[in-house]
Amino acid sequence: MNLNTEYTEAQREELIQRVQMQMSERRFQHVLGVEKMAVALAAKYGASEAKASIAALTHDYAKERPDDEFQMIIQRDGYDLDLLNYGNAIWHGLVGASIVQRELKINDEEILQAIRLHTTGAAEMTLLDKIIYVADYIEPGRHFPGVKEARDIALINLDEAVAYETKQTLLHLVEQEQKIYPKTIETYNHWVVERK
Structure with missing residues (x-):
């Protein structure tokens, strides 16, 4: 997809069709919700609405791929092999971005x-990174304790929304006794601890 020209409704529709073919209906509805929220946040905070739309529509493009496909790409393409110790929750962002680039020509x-960082965040995040990270968490189809507060914060201060989401995600991972990817801890240290 060439972004040197205007992002048209026809391009968006073509992208939607290609994305929809890669996922379940439930995942596709989530993607549309993330796009809606990302475009609204982009409009509020002055980011490119076109880029927010494209990143949101493609952020979970690889989410439902089999683990062995991710493992093959990690080994073939020179990723840090420690990544093999994690699962799809991390892979579909970090590795998924290269699948989006290769298959969708983005x-x-x-x-x-923004696709790479949408699950882990990072200490250094662009405006678009923050928008996709937060939009994925607060899209209208999400229903979990604290999501309303996260939505309210996102409409007031995007950086505070990043901090809130990161803290809640880390608490959830600890509660579930799940392995925590190091970049998630870096995100927490920067956005929650260092910003106090």
């Missing part, structure tokens, strides 16, 4: 970076 690094 080469805009800002969009690819």
